[in-house]
Amino acid sequence: MTMAGDKPMTLFSMTERALSAQLVRMNTATSNLANAGSVSRSAEEAYRPIRVRFASELDAATGLASVRSDGLVRSSAEPTRRYDPGHPLADADGNVWEAPVDETAEMVEIMESARQYQNLVQALTTAKQLMLETLRSN
């Protein structure tokens, strides 16, 4: 898969794409966290956690491999049924369905994504410094 603009990939465009992929990842984890504990009337309506799927994007001309988000996948985890007849959304049997969000896992996902983001920024800064050094040498 080549880049949309058909321009050769540089270290900068590569890192930029990887950074946006990490942002998508962080957004999905945050959405999951926001929906933790949300309750609905039936198992079908209940929120299911989403995960971003990453795919590598190779630029054959330069040998650089960037990463892009290759769509979102919904978790197949079943919502938890809770017996709560007093709840306004309870069905005829007095059950409500709670979103199966693992808050700890989502927190870990966010931390991992943040660290990855930092790593990329660090690599970008180093590369930029070296390029500047090379440019300034005369």
Added chain:
Amino acid sequence: MNEQIFGIHGAALELRSQRMGVLASNIANAATPGYKARDIDFASALDARLESERIGLPPSDRTAHLVYKVPTMASIDGNTVELTREQVAFAENALAYSATLSFVQGKVNTVTRALKGE
């Protein structure tokens, strides 16, 4: 000409820059399922580069040969990037780039001074 002034350092600088891109790719793909970490075998790539310059291959044929890294412990999703290793390699490569750059700069200074007749 290039080789006469800069020795191996001109080729080395270019290779270091290529390797920086490859290592950054590995860091970027740390979470991509199935991605295999790659690297440039610097010593053999430099040999090949000098050889191709000697026999006069065009620069387009000079992209370095990439090798796949052997992971210490592969992860379940088939990704072989080990972030700490990549970071260390990236730092080491950046340092080597700096060192090579100062060799090149030194050469340029020498030639400039000779031209000026200092």
